Amino acid sequence: MPIHFNDLDVVSEVTGLKSALIVPCNMCPAVTVAVREEKPFIQFFRSFLKSVPFEQYMETLQSRLREKGVNTKVFKSYIPH
Numbered sequence: 001m002p003i004h005f006n007d008l009d010v011v012s013e014v015t016g017l018k019s020a021l022i023v024p025c026n027m028c029p030a031v032t033v034a035v036r037e038e039k040p041f042i043q044f045f046r047s048f049l050k051s052v053p054f055e056q057y058m059e060t061l062q063s064r065l066r067e068k069g070v071n072t073k074v075f076k077s078y079i080p081h
Helices: 028-037 052-067
Strands: 019-022 071-074
């Protein structure tokens, strides 16, 4: 059963860095975001093994980090681990 997480403001933690690799788990954080936004976690026939709400959350995080001068890449693995 997935665990519910509370967000941590990582933007303030990485201020001053030049780059960061984001390595997310695609299960518990993705479920947390989907539940909070009241959207489906996964829609198998639309986005197989990918959580659209979590993808949008990660894009927003990358955008916020980019505004602070931090270049980011996200490690992609669509298989839950």
